[in-house]
Amino acid sequence: MSEPLLQVEDLRVRFSTDDGIVNAVDGISYTVEPGQTLGIVGESGSGKTVSSLTTLGLTRASNTTIEGRIMFGGRDLVNLPGDELRKIRGNEIAMIFQDPLSSLHPFFKVGKQLMEAVLTHRNVGKAAARARAVELLELVGIPDPQRRVDQFPHEFSGGMRQRVMIAMALANEPKLLIADEPTTALDVTVQAQILALLDDLQQRLGMAIIVITHDLGVVAEITDHIAVMYAGRIVERAPTEAIFGSPQHPYTWGLLKSIPRLDTPRDEELVPISGRPPSLIQRPSGCFFHPRCPYVRDAHKRVDPKLEPVTGDSGHFAACLLSTEVRGRIWRGLQEGGSPGELRHLVVEEDQPARAHAAHRLTGEEGDAARPVSDGSTAEAVTADELRTEEGT
Numbered sequence: 215m216s217e218p219l220l221q222v223e224d225l226r227v228r229f230s231t232d233d234g235i236v237n238a239v240d241g242i243s244y245t246v247e248p249g250q251t252l253g254i255v256g257e258s259g260s261g262k263t264v265s266s267l268t269t270l271g272l273t274r275a276s277n278t279t280i281e282g283r284i285m286f287g288g289r290d291l292v293n294l295p296g297d298e299l300r301k302i303r304g305n306e307i308a309m310i311f312q313d314p315l316s317s318l319h320p321f322f323k324v325g326k327q328l329m330e331a332v333l334t335h336r337n338v339g340k341a342a343a344r345a346r347a348v349e350l351l352e353l354v355g356i357p358d359p360q361r362r363v364d365q366f367p368h369e370f371s372g373g374m375r376q377r378v379m380i381a382m383a384l385a386n387e388p389k390l391l392i393a394d395e396p397t398t399a400l401d402v403t404v405q406a407q408i409l410a411l412l413d414d415l416q417q418r419l420g421m422a423i424i425v426i427t428h429d430l431g432v433v434a435e436i437t438d439h440i441a442v443m444y445a446g447r448i449v450e451r452a453p454t455e456a457i458f459g460s461p462q463h464p465y466t467w468g469l470l471k472s473i474p475r476l477d478t479p480r481d482e483e484l485v486p487i488s489g490r491p492p493s494l495i496q497r498p499s500g501c502f503f504h505p506r507c508p509y510v511r512d513a514h515k516r517v518d519p520k521l522e523p524v525t526g527d528s529g530h531f532a533a534c535l536l537s538t539e540v541r542g543r544i545w546r547g548l549q550e551g552g553s554p555g556e557l558r559h560l561v562v563e564e565d566q567p568a569r570a571h572a573a574h575r576l577t578g579e580e581g582d583a584a585r586p587v588s589d590g591s592t593a594e595a596v597t598a599d600e601l602r603t604e605e606g607t
Contacts, residue, residue, distance in 0.1 A: 218245035218285075219422050220269070220390055225282035225292075227261075227268050234495040238264040240446035241282070244439075246390065251416065251423040253433030253454070255469065256443035259491050262426045263312075265443075266392045268292075270309060271299040286390070305335040308383035309392040313399075314375035318367040324351075324378055325363035331385040350381035355411060373404035380411065387419060394426045409436055430466075431473045434458065439529075442466050445492050445502040448521060452530035462524050462532035462541050464507045467548060485553075501535065508554030509536060509544065509561045536561065 227239040239261045246252050254262045267273050269284050269291060284291040286307065291299060311317040319327060328347035332338065338346075344363070351359035354377040367375055376396065383391055393412060397405035413436045416423055425433050433440060433454070440457045442450040442465065450463040461467055468487035489506035492498055498505055504514040514535055524530040525538040534541065540560055547557040 216248070217288075219248045219250075219287075220246040220424075221283075221285040222265070222269070223283040223285070225265060225268065225284065226280070227264055227273060228279045230277040230279075231495075236494045237446050237497065238494060239268070242441075242443070242446075242448045244441050244448065244451060246422050246424060248389070248422055249416070249420050250439070251413075251425065251437045253425045253427065253430075253437035253440040254443060255427055255430050255433060255440060257428055257487075257491050259494065260443040261446040261494075262443050263394055266309065266394065266424060266426060269392070270303050270307060271296065301335075304331060304388075305386045306388055307390045307392065308386070308388040310376075310379050310383050310394060310396050312395040314372070314379045315367065317379060318375060320367055323364055323366055324370070328363070328378070328382055328385060331382050335386045346385065347381075350385060351378070353384065353415070354378070354381045355407075356381075373400055373407065376400065376404075376408055377411070380408075380415070384415065384419070388421060390422045390424070391416075392424045392426070395428070396425065397427075397432055405432070412436060429473070430457070430469050442469070445497060446494055447502065447533070448531075449503065449534070450532045451521065452524075452527070452532075456527060456530045460527065460530075460542065461545060462527075462530065462538070463503075463534050464509055464536075464544075465503050467545060468506075471548060501533075509558060511535075511561065 222242060222244050224241050224243055225239055226237075226241055229236040229238060242261070242265060244252065254265070256262050264273060268280060269286075271291065271294070273280065274296070280292055282292065286302070289298075289302075291302070294302075318324070325344060325347045328350055329340065329343040332343040332346050333340070336343075348359045348363050351363055356362055356374060356377055362370075367378070370378060380393075380396075391412075396412065397408050400408065409432065412423060412425075415421075423436075425437060427433060430440070437454045440450075440452065440454050441448045442457070442463065444465050450457070450461065450466050452462075457466065458470070461470060465487070468485075471485040472487065474484060487506060488508075492502055492505065498515070500513075500515045500517050501507070501510075501519050504510045507514065517535060519533040519535050521531045521533045524532055532541075536544075543560050544557050547560065548554075
């Protein structure tokens with residue numbers, strides 16, 4: 215079996231600020247295979263962009279602490295010297311940034327900016343670089359590239375500027391393309407065009423892609439795997455069809471239920487996720503999602519769930535204290551039109567053997583040993599008796 219193109223292992227990124235330590239990324243792991251597309255999904259502040267910027271070495275600063283490994287081509291990018299990393303950035307790994315208008319310099323013509331990306335990494339003359347710029351504009355579907363290569367960014371529409379950013383990222387035929395919110399502020403038709411373009415380019419060029427977005431609907435058709443991030447952590451990771459067919463985390467359910475659907479009656483309102491994402495300086499103890507979770511029990515406020523395999527679903531991982539059986543029943547109820555309040559009883563009715571197994575798994579024994587929680591304090595371990603009596607809060 216071939217080595218993954220990108221392998222992120224227990225990555226942690228912390229920023230020191232006047233208000234405290236910001237735990238932007240807290241121990242995430244994932245892999246990207248050659249030619250594969252991974253979607254990283256979550257609300258603003260979940261750590262999606264920071265994790266990818268760290269891959270490119272763009273979070274290195276005096277107030278930043280980075281731990282873990284990011285393996286690419288046999289090299290650990292976390293510990294790679296800056297001059298070596300610059301040879302990779304823009305050449306082997308490229309990134310499409312979120313706002314093309316602010317990413318493109320308004321004083322320079324589009325062609326000059328594309329030429330700079332080529333000249334930085336290739337030993338070619340200006341004439342060859344210009345020819346490459348025209349070729350790239352044609353590749354991403356911009357009409358009349360010979361003329362438009364000499365235009366300024368403000369002369370392009372939003373969708374065309376995004377295509378220019380994609381062209382710039384592809385200038386040196388990277389092995390990995392990171393697209394950070396590639397369809398932000400674009401209308402629905404242009405969004406579909408950009409996503410179709412990325413999919414087509416991947417098939418033609420054979421590169422791997424990471425798509426960062428807050429919208430699960432964006433990645434539904436173009437990704438092979440999805441990682442759902444919340445408060446700096448991956449709370450669910452699985453093949454795309456499993457995320458949409460049998461999601462296992464309450465946060466993923468919330469994201470899915472907030473997506474508009476064509477088969478939904480027009481008068482039916484979308485269901486937002488209640489509350490706000492937690493502060494990454496003062497995070498909740500136990501499960502970080504528990505202040506917003508409709509299915510919370512007291513145990514969830516003290517026990518920090520780990521990303522673990524979902525029973526009977528290969529390649530599917532979730533960080534949730536509810537049993538797989540109960541999660542499945544809740545999701546089926548949501549699909550049938552049930553509300554979280556109406557389905558709360560399924561948590562109360564969770565079978566006791568599953569709870570006892572959960573207690574044993576989380577504590578390592580049936581006793582009441584103290585265990586650390588995420589905020590550095592300690593809490594009593596949850597026993598099977600507690601799990602049987604902590605319903606309804």
